[in-house]
Structure formats: structure tokens, C-alpha cells
Amino acid sequence: RMSREQKAVECARKAFLTGRSKPLEHRIRQLKNLQRFLLEREKEIAEAIKKDLNKSEAGTQLYETLGLEGEIVLAVKKLAEWVAPRPVEKNLLTISDTVYIQPEPLGVVLIIGAWNYPWAVTIQPLIGAIAAGNAAVVKPSEVCVHTAKVMEDLLPAYIDKELYPVVTGGVSETQELLRQRFDHVFYTGNSMVGKLVMEAAAKHLTPITLELGGKSPCYIDKNCDIPIACRRVTWGKYSNCGQTCIAPDYILCEPSIQDRVLEEIKKSIKAFYTEDPKTCPDYGRIINQRHFKRIMAMTEDSTIAIGGDSDESTCYIAPTVLKDVQVNSKVMQEEIFGPLLPILTVSGVDEAINFINKGEKPLALYIFSPDDKVIKKVIAETSSGGVLANDCLVHYSVSALPFGGVGNSGMGSYHGKFSFDNLSHLRGCLIKQLKMEGVNDMRYPPHTAKKLFWARFFILKNPDLGWLGRMTLLAIIAVVAAVVLQVRGKEETFLISTVRKRLQWRCILFEVEL
Numbered sequence: 001r002m003s004r005e006q007k008a009v010e011c012a013r014k015a016f017l018t019g020r021s022k023p024l025e026h027r028i029r030q031l032k033n034l035q036r037f038l039l040e041r042e043k044e045i046a047e048a049i050k051k052d053l054n055k056s057e058a059g060t061q062l063y064e065t066l067g068l069e070g071e072i073v074l075a076v077k078k079l080a081e082w083v084a085p086r087p088v089e090k091n092l093l094t095i096s097d098t099v100y101i102q103p104e105p106l107g108v109v110l111i112i113g114a115w116n117y118p119w120a121v122t123i124q125p126l127i128g129a130i131a132a133g134n135a136a137v138v139k140p141s142e143v144c145v146h147t148a149k150v151m152e153d154l155l156p157a158y159i160d161k162e163l164y165p166v167v168t169g170g171v172s173e174t175q176e177l178l179r180q181r182f183d184h185v186f187y188t189g190n191s192m193v194g195k196l197v198m199e200a201a202a203k204h205l206t207p208i209t210l211e212l213g214g215k216s217p218c219y220i221d222k223n224c225d226i227p228i229a230c231r232r233v234t235w236g237k238y239s240n241c242g243q244t245c246i247a248p249d250y251i252l253c254e255p256s257i258q259d260r261v262l263e264e265i266k267k268s269i270k271a272f273y274t275e276d277p278k279t280c281p282d283y284g285r286i287i288n289q290r291h292f293k294r295i296m297a298m299t300e301d302s303t304i305a306i307g308g309d310s311d312e313s314t315c316y317i318a319p320t321v322l323k324d325v326q327v328n329s330k331v332m333q334e335e336i337f338g339p340l341l342p343i344l345t346v347s348g349v350d351e352a353i354n355f356i357n358k359g360e361k362p363l364a365l366y367i368f369s370p371d372d373k374v375i376k377k378v379i380a381e382t383s384s385g386g387v388l389a390n391d392c393l394v395h396y397s398v399s400a401l402p403f404g405g406v407g408n409s410g411m412g413s414y415h416g417k418f419s420f421d422n423l424s425h426l427r428g429c430l431i432k433q434l435k436m437e438g439v440n441d442m443r444y445p446p447h448t449a450k451k452l453f454w455a456r457f458f459i460l461k462n463p464d465l466g467w468l469g470r471m472t473l474l475a476i477i478a479v480v481a482a483v484v485l486q487v488r489g490k491e492e493t494f495l496i497s498t499v500r501k502r503l504q505w506r507c508i509l510f511e512v513e514l
């Protein structure tokens with residue numbers, strides 16, 4: 001008997017094979033329906049996420065649905081351009097051919113979402129999948145119970161439910177899905193499960209995108225405007241109670257500014273979340289008690305400088321800052337993914353860079369400095385999925401930037417056109433005419449030194465001649481082809497020298513080195 005997951009995949013595959021996901025009009029209609037869903041079901045979406053993560057209605061829009069709407073508007077506006085054939089540069093050998101890249105749908109995509117921004121990280125890949133003309137099986141995180149239910153119950157009323165089925169469930173259901181054959185798997189979540197996803201995908205040679213996490217460092221230069229830097233870091237760290245894949249995980253700064261940093265973060269916490277964050281509607285909660293316990297255990301061997309209060313029954317952990325944190329302390333052993341902000345002191349930017357480079361490549365890297373040289377130095381001497389200077393999180397909202405990790409923080413990227421390209425096959429196409437066969441002689445056996453000479457010329461020369469130059473060259477090639485066809489055989493020597501002379505003249509004209 002077929003499992004529910006198998007049925008969903010089969011249904012999506014069958015719908016994909018009808019070809020209806022491909023026409024531009026269909027993709028645009030589905031994207032607009034998705035936008036209508038976000039607007040008409042704003043209340044249900046907000047209520048579910050309030051229950052799951054205590055996010056406020058405004059917060060849900062600001063951090064999740066606004067970005068999705070922006071991505072839909074962009075895709076609808078640009079789709080005709082994205083799906084169009086993309087002409088490419090040609091060498092002399094292909095100068096008269098039609099050479100282009102044709103994006104085409106991959107087939108059926110599996111989207112596995114995470115719980116922390118359940119709409120953003122589940123629906124954003126879906127936007128890319130629809131735009132690229134695929135079918136997609138959507139698996140929201142079971143950890144976000146209420147949100148998953150809204151997705152399962154309401155989404156099918158808006159978008160083609162055969163092409164884009166929603167499958168809910170936990171680990172065993174996801175594992176069952178992963179046993180099926182997909183054309184791409186798009187996973188968002190922790191690195192440990194990322195490895196299992198990769199293993200499962202390898203069985204079918206399925207390409208994957210892994211949107212993972214890690215410890216994103218934040219270096220604060222002693223010369224920067226510390227109150228502003230700290231306000232931005234406080235926002236980046238404590239939004240969604242620290243459960244953000246690109247939250248600054250820890251601060252690196254010189255000992256001389258640690259106290260000022262602490263003071264300014266304290267002021268910002270109070271300004272954002274009042275004296276009592278527990279009663280503040282804009283301060284979230286830890287997703288469940290398992291994560292609550294995990295996060296609280298991280299504070300055990302460090303000094304709490306700010307916050308530290310908690311309430312297990314409501315999964316509340318106050319915005320907390322830890323000072324003079326040691327490299328080997330518990331909080332530095334894994335991604336925190338909660339409202340703890342450790343400060344580690346370093347002697348300056350060089351030590352900060354060394355420290356960062358000793359760890360896994362992070363998803364985000366933050367630098368606060370008024371000095372462009374310091375910013376450029378950190379960028380040049382480190383690696384991370386993305387990098388942001390003098391702010392936190394906002395690079396996520398720029399559709400023109402690829403969003404994704406590198407190394408342990410993931411592979412592949414998305415947002416805007418990157419989502420479209422990531423979930424498309426970029427097919428290389430070359431269309432030749434059955435004319436001008438003479439030009440091909442140089443590659444046909446018997447191979448000779450003269451033929452090789454011409455092959456080298458035609459393949460290696462890639463002059464930027466402009467329209468007029470290309471037309472002239474085309475004319476020369478046509479002449480060559482005509483001559484070759486006429487005097488094939490005995491007159492080969494004569495032909496080569498004639499053509500060579502002609503080309504030499506042309507090359508001098510175009511300043512191309514022969």
C-alpha cells in the first residue's frame with residue numbers, strides 16, 4: 001500500500017507531467033494566488049504564529065510575510081525576463097550559430113521547512129519553485145504545530161493542490177518523503193539533519209540546497225559609534241528571541257570597550273522590550289522546553305552581565321548578555337539559537353579574524369566599523385555565507401543578493417532571481433545551420449598541423465568586435481566556407497594560404513593578434 005507521502009509525490013509528479021506548471025501565465029496566476037492567500041489569511045497566519053512563537057502581528061508581517069510579498073511582486077514582474085533564452089558570448093567557431101542558455105523546470109521539488117520563521121523559510125522556496133515552473137511537495141516543520149496546520153488546511157484552497165501538495169508530519173514522515181525520488185530537495189534546518197538529507201538525496205543523485213545555520217560572529221571595532229552599533233546588534237540578536245539563523249551569535253571586541261558595549265546593549269534592551277520583557281508583546285518565546293533546557297544549560301559556566309531570568313513553564317528566557325566569555329565555555333560550542341549574547345574579548349581585528357577562521361564558515365558575518373579598510377580587510381580574510389557591515393539581518397531582505405551558506409552553513413542560495421536559477425536547469429543550447437560545412441574541415445580527420453593551426457585560431461580567439469566586426473567576420477567565414485567547398489581536395493594548400501592572407505589582413509584591421 002502506498003504511504004500518504006508516496007501518494008503526494010506521485011500526485012505532484014503526475015500533475016507536473018501534464019505540463020501545466022510550465023506556461024508563464026500559469027506560474028504568474030499561482031504566484032498571485034499565493035499573494036492573495038497571504039493577504040486574505042493574514043489573521044489566521046498571525047494567530048497561529050502567535051501560538052507557536054509568541055510573535056506579534058506586526059512582527060509576523062515585518063519579518064515574514066512582507067518579504068514573501070516582495071518576492072512574489074518581483075517574480076511576477078521579472079518572470080518573462082527570467083524564463084527567456086539568455087544569449088551568451090561566442091567564439092569564432094560558433095559566431096554564426098545561435099548559442100544561448102534556456103532555463104527549464106527541474107520537475108518535482110521537495111521543500112522541507114524549519115520552525116523559526118516558518119512562513120519565510122517554507123514559502124520563499126515555494127515561490128522560487130513555482131516561478132521556475134516546477135511542482136513542489138511542501139513539508140512545513142512539525143515543531144510549529146499551529147502554523148503547519150494553517151498551511152495544510154488553507155494553502156490548497158489558493159494554489160494548485162495537485163502541483164503543490166502540503167504534507168505535514170514529523171521525522172518519520174520526512175524520512176518517508178526523503179525515500180522518494182525528487183528532482184531537487186530544498187532543506188532548511190540544522191546541519192546534523194542536513195547531512196541526513198544529503199545522504200538520502202545521494203541515493204537518487206538528487207541535487208540539494210541546504211539552508212543551514214551556525215555561529216555568526218559580530219566584530220565591533222573600538223572606533224565605531226557604539227550606541228548605534230549596539231542598538232542594531234540588540235535588534236538582530238533578540239528578534240524572535242534569538243531564534244534567527246542569521247542572528248549575531250557572539251560579539252568580538254577589545255577589552256577597552258566591553259563595558260560600554262554592555263551598557264549600550266542594556267539601554268537598547270530596555271528601549272525595545274521595556275524593563276520587563278516578559279510582558280512585552282514584541283518579545284518572543286523559546287519554541288519548546290527541549291530548546292529552553294538546551295539554551296539555559298549554555299549559561300552555566302559563563303558570567304551573566306545582563307538578564308538571565310527565565311520561566312520554564314512559559315519558555316521565557318530574558319534577553320541575556322554574558323561577559324568575558326571563554327572560548328571553551330558551553331555557549332561557544334554550538335549555535336546558540338536563543339537570546340544569549342556572549343562577549344569575547346580580542347586584541348584587535350587580526351585576532352578577531354584568526355578566531356573566526358578557526359571555526360566553521362558561518363552563515364552571516366557582521367562587522368561594525370567606521371573604517372572601510374577594516375571592513376574590507378575582514379571581508380578579504382574570512383569566508384561566510386553573507387557579510388553585513390554596520391547592521392544586522394537586513395541583507396536577508398535584499399532580493400538581489402544570494403542568500404545561503406558556505407561549508408558547514410549550507411550549500412546553494414536563493415531569493416529573487418537566485419531562487420529561480422537554483423530551481424531551474426540552466427540548459428546550454430547551440431543551434432547550427434546545416435550550411436558552411438567547409439568551416440568544419442579543420443576538426444575532421446585526417447588531422448594535420450594546418451588544420452590544428454586554424455582550430456587554434458577559431459577556438460582561442462574571442463575578440464570583442466562589436467556588431468560591425470561580427471558582421472565582417474561572419475562575411476569572412478562565409479567566404480572561407482565557400483572557397484573551401486569549391487576547392488576542396490587538391491587545392492587545399494592554395495586555399496589555406498589564400499584564406500590565411502585574407503584573415504591576416506582582417507586581423508590587422510581588428511587589431512587581433514594572429
Ligand SMILES: NC(=O)c1ccc[n+]([C@@H]2O[C@H](COP(=O)([O-])OP(=O)(O)OC[C@H]3O[C@@H](n4cnc5c(N)ncnc54)[C@H](O)[C@@H]3O)[C@@H](O)[C@H]2O)c1
Pocket residue numbers: 112113114115116117121139140141142143169170171174175188189190191193196210211212213214244245246335337363404405410
Ligand atoms: N539558512 C537558513 O535560511 C535557515 C533558516 C532557518 C533556520 N535555519 C537553521 O535551522 C536550525 C533550526 O531549525 P531546526 O533544525 O531546529 O528545525 P526543525 O526541527 O523544524 O527541522 C527542520 C526540518 O527537518 C525535519 N527533520 C527533523 N529531523 C529530521 C530527521 N532526523 N530526518 C529527516 N528530517 C528531519 C523536520 O521535520 C523539519 O521539517 C538552526 O540551525 C538554524 O540556524 C537556517
Ligand SMILES: CCCCCCCCCC=O
Pocket residue numbers: 062063116117120121243244245246393394396397
Ligand atoms: C527586516 C529584516 C528581516 C529579517 C528576517 C530574518 C529571517 C531569517 C530567516 C532565518 O532564520
